[in-house]
Amino acid sequence: MRTGGGLDAVAALDVTAVSHSYGQKRALNEVTFSIEPASFTVLLGLNGAGKTTLFSLISHLYDTRHGSIRIFGHDIRRAPGEALRRLGIVFQARTLDLDLSVYQNLSYHASLHGIGSTEARRRIDAVLETVEMSSRLHDKARSLSGGQMRRVEIARALLHRPPLLLLDEATVGLDVQSRAAILADIRRLVETEGISAFWATHLIDEVDESDHVVVLAEGNLVANAGAADVIRATGTKTIGEAFAKLSRKAAAPEGFA
Structure with missing residues (x-):
């Protein structure tokens, strides 16, 4: 099942200036990032941060009206068939x-x-x-x-x-042992099968300091780097502390110290 065929010439997922609103409420605000082929990337955010909205746009459940999303170079809006053929999805709901x-x-x-x-x-x-x-x-x-x-x-x-796998809160409702086993399975697939995995979670214990993390807070991209780099940039000691600090800052940007 190992992927290949020259797919590694482009980003597995390229999200550029993506915004989305529900009426007057802005759920995502100019979100831009990309993830590499054959990689494990964590999408980290509190409930309501915009993770599921972003996944709905990537999977074409919602139309992308502002910005662009490409899956291995194929625009999800202009060539949805080509893009979605390269995408596997595990939704939060059973x-x-x-x-x-x-x-x-x-x-x-x-x-x-x-x-x-x-x-x-x-x-x-x-x-x-x-x-x-x-x-x-x-x-x-x-x-x-x-x-x-x-x-x-x-x-x-x-x-x-598919060379790209999206998992939206894939361990929700599972016990600690089952959560760890599922996460280990996905990391193993990335290593042995060469797929890219984009793992959405709000659970800090699912993040390893060697992971690349994309952090959403209040619909804004507040970090896009290796977990260890995010820790250093926020002046904290753990990814949990860094995540809490970034989330607080996004919720109350004015006067934050």
Whole structure:
């Protein structure tokens, strides 16, 4: 499943001057950043910071009216088909059909991508092995734990072999052990399969100091650098302290010290 084919010549994701509003409320304000191919990048922000809005724009659930978004060079507004073919998505809300088996859920998704039944079965076997869920192939989704459901959703997102994977609060509602296992799985996929992962979270313990972080606060981009660099720039000792300081500053910019 390793990606390639010259995709590393351009950014995996390029977001330029993107703004979005809900009526009079500005959810994103001139957000600009890019992420590299074969990389793990954390989108860090409190609830309401604009993470889900940004993901909705990247995945073309919302139309990009201000600014541009490119996935491996393909503009999401001008060439949505080409852009979305390179994108796999794991949404925050559970999206499996609980009355279907794991195989049926994945087979249906494969058909939406035009993957024939023989090839679909081969890919389903491969992605389930990748996320260590092969033994649950014929089990109904409702019989799975929360962490197992999430693993199946990750497998489904990988079926069409996208070089970029978006994960919106992928560990929400899971216990500590399951959260750590899912995060480790994604980091391993980046390392072994060469995909790019864009991991949205508000949980500081999911950020490693070696990660690149994109920090949103009040709809504004307030940091875009390695976690260790963000710590140094804010004069703090941990990424948690840095994140808290940046979030406070965005919420009350005037008179902040």
